[in-house]
Amino acid sequence: MSLKRREFFKLAALSSAALATNSAFATDDGEVLDCRATYGVLVDTVVCIGCRKCEWACNNQHSLSTEPITAFEDKSVFETHRRPHSKAYTVVNQYSDPATSKAYTMKVQCMHCNEPACVSACIVGALNKANNGPVVYEAWKCIGCRYCMVACPFQIPAYEYDNALNPQVRKCTFCIERHLDEGNRPACVSICPNEALTFGTRQELIDLGHTRIRMQPDRYEDHVYGETEIGGTSWMYLAAADFKNTELPTLPDDAIPQHTETIQHGIFKSFVPPLALYGFLGLVMHSLRKTDNGQEDQ
Amino acid sequence: MAHHHEVPVPIKAPYFTSGTKVLFAIMLAGLAVFVYRFIAGLGAVTNLDDQYPWGIWIAIDVASGVALAAGGFTTAALADIFHKEKYHVIVRPALLTALLGYTFVAIGVLTDLGRYYNMWHVALPGFWQGNSVLFEVGMCVMIYLTVLYIEFLPIVVERFKGKVNLPGILGGFNKLIESFLSIADKTLGRFVSLFIIAGVVLSCLHQSSLGTLMVIVPSKLHPLWYTPISPLLFLLSAISVGFPMVIFESILASRSFKLKPELSVLSSIARYTPVLLGIYFALKIGDITLRNAWPYVSEMSTQSIMWLVEIVGGVLLPILILASHRLRNTVGGLFTAASLVVFGVALNRINVFLIAYKPLYATKTYFPSFMEILVTAGFICALVLLYRAFVMVFPVITVPVDENGNHIKHDDRINVSNFSRAE
Numbered sequence: 001m002s003l004k005r006r007e008f009f010k011l012a013a014l015s016s017a018a019l020a021t022n023s024a025f026a027t028d029d030g031e032v033l034d035c036r037a038t039y040g041v042l043v044d045t046v047v048c049i050g051c052r053k054c055e056w057a058c059n060n061q062h063s064l065s066t067e068p069i070t071a072f073e074d075k076s077v078f079e080t081h082r083r084p085h086s087k088a089y090t091v092v093n094q095y096s097d098p099a100t101s102k103a104y105t106m107k108v109q110c111m112h113c114n115e116p117a118c119v120s121a122c123i124v125g126a127l128n129k130a131n132n133g134p135v136v137y138e139a140w141k142c143i144g145c146r147y148c149m150v151a152c153p154f155q156i157p158a159y160e161y162d163n164a165l166n167p168q169v170r171k172c173t174f175c176i177e178r179h180l181d182e183g184n185r186p187a188c189v190s191i192c193p194n195e196a197l198t199f200g201t202r203q204e205l206i207d208l209g210h211t212r213i214r215m216q217p218d219r220y221e222d223h224v225y226g227e228t229e230i231g232g233t234s235w236m237y238l239a240a241a242d243f244k245n246t247e248l249p250t251l252p253d254d255a256i257p258q259h260t261e262t263i264q265h266g267i268f269k270s271f272v273p274p275l276a277l278y279g280f281l282g283l284v285m286h287s288l289r290k291t292d293n294g295q296e297d298q
Numbered sequence: 299m300a301h302h303h304e305v306p307v308p309i310k311a312p313y314f315t316s317g318t319k320v321l322f323a324i325m326l327a328g329l330a331v332f333v334y335r336f337i338a339g340l341g342a343v344t345n346l347d348d349q350y351p352w353g354i355w356i357a358i359d360v361a362s363g364v365a366l367a368a369g370g371f372t373t374a375a376l377a378d379i380f381h382k383e384k385y386h387v388i389v390r391p392a393l394l395t396a397l398l399g400y401t402f403v404a405i406g407v408l409t410d411l412g413r414y415y416n417m418w419h420v421a422l423p424g425f426w427q428g429n430s431v432l433f434e435v436g437m438c439v440m441i442y443l444t445v446l447y448i449e450f451l452p453i454v455v456e457r458f459k460g461k462v463n464l465p466g467i468l469g470g471f472n473k474l475i476e477s478f479l480s481i482a483d484k485t486l487g488r489f490v491s492l493f494i495i496a497g498v499v500l501s502c503l504h505q506s507s508l509g510t511l512m513v514i515v516p517s518k519l520h521p522l523w524y525t526p527i528s529p530l531l532f533l534l535s536a537i538s539v540g541f542p543m544v545i546f547e548s549i550l551a552s553r554s555f556k557l558k559p560e561l562s563v564l565s566s567i568a569r570y571t572p573v574l575l576g577i578y579f580a581l582k583i584g585d586i587t588l589r590n591a592w593p594y595v596s597e598m599s600t601q602s603i604m605w606l607v608e609i610v611g612g613v614l615l616p617i618l619i620l621a622s623h624r625l626r627n628t629v630g631g632l633f634t635a636a637s638l639v640v641f642g643v644a645l646n647r648i649n650v651f652l653i654a655y656k657p658l659y660a661t662k663t664y665f666p667s668f669m670e671i672l673v674t675a676g677f678i679c680a681l682v683l684l685y686r687a688f689v690m691v692f693p694v695i696t697v698p699v700d701e702n703g704n705h706i707k708h709d710d711r712i713n714v715s716n717f718s719r720a721e
Contacts, residue, residue, distance in 0.1 A: 083659060085348060117514055123432040124416070124425040143419055144412025146351035147432050151514045155658040158348045159412065161341030167412040249517060249658055260431050260514045263529055267503065268434070274499055281379050281495045288381040 035114040036203040038133035039180050040226075040234040041189060043107055044212070045246075046219055048196035050075070050092055050105030054188035058090045058109075061175060061187035081247065084109060086158040086170040090188060097241035104240060107188070107197075108247055110135060110156045110172035111226060112234035113255075118148035118157060120257035126169075133202075133234045134174035142169060153230055153251055174234070202234060209238055231255025306390055306693040308457070309555050313690060317554075321679040328676010331669045332409060340412055343669045349657040350664035352410075357651035358674050359406030362644040363399055364439065364508055365536050370396025370446065371501035372540025376567070378494045387563055387696040390453060391551070392544045394694050397446045398684050402677050404443060409673060431510045438504030445497045452490065455483045457692050506533040512650055520654035521591045522605045528650075531581060535643050538574040541567045542616070542639035549633045551689065557697055565627045571639065572620045579613050604645070604653045612642015 052072040059065040064087050078094035090109035096102065112135045119127045119135060126141035127148055137157075144167055149157045160167040175186035185199040198208060209224035225243050226236035229251045237248060244250060267273055314322075335343045346353050373392035377385040408414050419425040420436045427433050459479045462472045509532025512519055525531070545564045552559040586592060595602055616635040625631030652664065666674075689695050 081659070083348070120429045121432065121514055122427055123430045123436055124419045125427040139413075141416070141419060141425060142413050143416040144414070145410075145432065146412065147430075147511075149348065149351040150512075150518075150655075153515075153517050153658075155349070159351065161344075161346060161412075162339055164337060164339030164342075167339065247659070251517060256514060256516065257429065259516060259526065260510055261429050263510050263513065263526065264429070264431055264434060264507070267506065267529070274503060277502065278495055278499045281375070281498055285379045285381070285491060285495065288379075 035133075035232055035234075037201055038114075038131070038234060039174070040112070040133060040200065040202040040205050040236060041186065042198040042200070042205040042209055042224075042236050042238065044196050044198070044238045045104050045106045046238060046240050047194050048092075048105045048107065049194050050078070050094060051193060052077075052092050053191045053193060054107055054197065055088065055090055055092060057187040057191040058172070059088065061178075062089060062173070064088060078105070084156060084158060084171065086160045086168075089170065089172040093247055095241075095246050098245060099241060102240070106237070106239070106246055106248075109188075109235065110174070111154050112172075112174055113230055114232040114234070115230075115255035115257050117151040117153060117230075117256040120261060121147045121151035123147065130176060132176075132180060134176040134180070136173065136176055137169055137171065139166075139168045144169075151256070153249065153256060202232070202236075205236055209236060212238060228253045231258075304387070304696055304698050306387075306453075306696045307699055308691055308693055309557075309689050309695055309697070311555050311690065313686065318683060318686065321683050324672075325676045325679040325683060328673050328679065331672045332676065334669075335409060335673070336414075340410075343667065343673075345664060345667045345670065349660055349662070350655070352651060352655070353664060354648075354652070354666045354670055354674055355406055355410040357648045358644070359409070359677055360403050361508060361647035361651050363403040363406060364505065365532075365539055365643050365647055366543050366640060367396040367399030367403070368501065368505065368536040368540040369543040370399075370540075371498045372537055373544060374449075374494050375498050378491070379498065384563060385567060387560055388544050388548065388567070390694045390696075391548060391689070392540075393446065393449055393453075394685065394688055394692075395543065395547060397443075397450055398681050398688070400439065400443045400446060402681055403439065406677060431507055431514065434507045435504050435511065438500045438507065442497060442500040442504065445493050445500065448486075448493050449490065449497065451482050452486050453692050453694065455479050455486070459483055501536075502533060505536040506530065508532050509650075512655070515655070518656055518658065519650075520594070520601045520656060521589065522586070522594050522601055523650050523654040525585050525589060527581065527585055531578065531585070534574065534578045534581065535646060538571060538578055539639055539643040541571055542636035545632055545636040546640050547685075549629060549636070551685075551695060554686070555689075555695070557695070559629055560696070561627070561629060561632075564632055568620050568626050568632055568635070571635070572617045575613055575617050575639065579609070579617065582609065582613070601649075601653055604649050608642055608645045608649055612638055612645055616642070 053069065056067070056069045056072045059067065078092075081093050082088075082091040084091055090107055092105050092107050094103055094105050097104065112129075112133055114129075116127070116129055116135050119129055121127075122142075123145055124141050124143055126138050126143075128136055128138070130136050144159075146157075146159060146169070148169060149159060157169045157171045159169055174180070175188075178184045178186065180186070180199075182200075186197075189197040189199045198205060200208070206224060206227050209227070213220040213222050213224070219240060221239050221241055221243070223243060224236050224238060225248055226233035231254065237243070239246065331343060340346055344353055344355075369392040373385065373389050376382050377389045408417060411417060420433065421440065458475075460476070462476045462479065463469075464472055464475075506529035509528040509530070512524070513526060513528055516524060545568060548564060549559050551557070586595070595605060616638040619625050619631055619635035619638070622631070625635070
């Protein structure tokens with residue numbers, strides 16, 4: 001009885017879906033995505049000054065709020081921890097390092113996972129992982145079941161509950177509409193005055209993160225958050241203290257869709273298991289036809 | 299023991315009683331909120347938010363509804379596939395329950411969907427998303443609902459073939475409907491067994507997939523319920539609740555219509571329940587043990603108490619009652635045990651989808667709004683009212699009939715020695 005939790009999961013996944021394959025993540029084009037080359041952003045919370053200009057830029061980009069940029073100079077919002085919602089795709093929160101009592105700020109938004117749980121959950125393919133990284137939502141496909149919100153390990157997708165006729169799932173789009181490339185960066189990255197946000201390919205950012213940690217080991221916790229968490233995320237973080245003290249949850253390295261898709265594809269493997277059950281029941285039905293037993297078989 | 303006069307017939311009884319009038323009132327109140335929800339949106343009616351995107355409409359109307367409709371496929375498997383002919387008397391009531399149950403699951407889903415007008419996307423190959431567990435559940439439920447309607451057609455044929463006589467302006471459709479029934483009558487007999495097997499396979503698939511749904515939230519589900527064998531547990535508990543649900547409503551219907559409960563048949567199918575529940579219980583215990591989750595049982599949180607209520611009240615207690623030969627052969631014992639199993643499985647679904655679900659950064663817990671509860675209560679009342687209407691229109695419930703085809707009520711039967719049976 002000393003099986004570890006993780007080992008048990010592997011065993012259970014294997015036994016309930018012996019035929020399943022551990023496939024790499026495929027985009028909607030069916031291509032297997034090499035997530036080293038996709039775009040990402042490195043959020044350096046050590047450099048972040050909590051100016052909240054990224055919040056304004058995001059609102060402006062997505063026509064979410066008409067509040068002037070000066071309204072975002074208000075630091076009193078840091079008294080409570082805010083979460084992204086249907087009218088704010090990103091928010092900046094403040095934390096303090098319990099070891100040094102030093103305050104630091106951190107922007108939160110959709111992490112654009114390499115193997116997104118929301119994409120795997122979506123019943124009609126309204127959420128997709130674009131080839132260059134962003135996890136994109138298409139409202140016209142969506143049926144509004146909100147399973148993506150249940151599934152997200154970062155608690156990100158928000159919903160327009162007050163909209164009766166055209167409610168949408170709302171979250172950071174990674175500004176895919178700005179046609180991302182080295183010249184076109186997300187609105188929040190473009191406005192960041194202190195270069196706390198760095199846009200680039202995931203591999204570049206992972207290298208950059210580790211370089212910064214190596215150069216100034218006393219300033220940085222030795223952990224690029226998002227490099228391996230939940231199979232890796234497009235957005236990654238550096239911090240001065242343990243991420244346990246922040247809004248970012250402690251997560252294992254396994255990509256979430258593997259849990260369900262292994263079971264799911266095991267049950268449906270080329271329709272063999274359902275058809276086998278159908279055939280078996282048909283056989284039973286046929287062979288017992290004559291041995292009709294109205295008797296009490298107690 | 300030949301019951302030549304035991305046939306399914308439409309039950310003759312007054313539709314409106316003081317009980318049905320109360321149900322009607324609740325149903326209408328629920329209907330009003332149902333309509334209001336589409337005008338005002340989910341936010342105005344429910345306590346759902348970004349933290350808790352799923353509430354009782356998913357946990358009760360959909361998840362519990364699907365489980366409690368399992369009598370349809372378990373009974374069909376027993377009577378039609380394993381040819382236990384004496385159980386045929388419960389096939390039609392179970393089929394009707396499944397038919398109405400799944401219809402209300404579909405309406406429940408529709409109520410909860412924010413963009414319900416796009417619901418048809420699920421049926422269109424261009425939108426199919428084969429990795430989604432919800433897609434699998436949705437597809438199977440849709441196809442199974444169709445299969446259920448096909449399985450019910452022979453009963454409609456039996457009742458109305460040659461007797462279609464719609465009133466007034468609808469009379470023009472008489473011929474069309476008559477020819478449809480006659481075609482159905484000629485073809486269905488040959489194919490109905492294909493649909494019966496399909497119904498069982500589809501049920502096994504979506505009942506288990508319903509258990510896979512929450513496997514996608516490893517970091518948000520309480521460890522007492524988060525397990526990779528959730529699909530197996532869901533399937534087994536659905537199979538276990540099939541017969542108890544049939545027993546539960548058969549006893550209720552016989553009370554309501556003053557008929558004698560089919561005690562011998564009901565006690566007989568009840569024998570399977572302790573065995574099925576026993577396997578389920580063993581798997582539950584083994585799973586908790588292997589995952590080292592026992593400490594969570596004794597943490598005395600809402601979750602641990604709900605888990606204990608689910609297991610002791612909904613699994614252990616009915617096993618004990620039904621394992622007793624004496625209690626199993628009384629209406630009271632049967633009804634108590636069946637109610638406990640029904641309660642236990644419904645509670646399990648509520649636990650998995652609501653109680654065990656803990657969002658990150660939770661600032662509150664979800665409790666349904668009065669309007670959410672009203673919609674759910676309204677659906678349950680509508681289901682009971684429709685069931686009553688269906689068994690009064692269609693030959694569903696098997697009762698002893700006299701030579702004129704009138705069924706003999708429980709009260710009258712004391713004098714009819716021919717039909718009396720051992721109780």
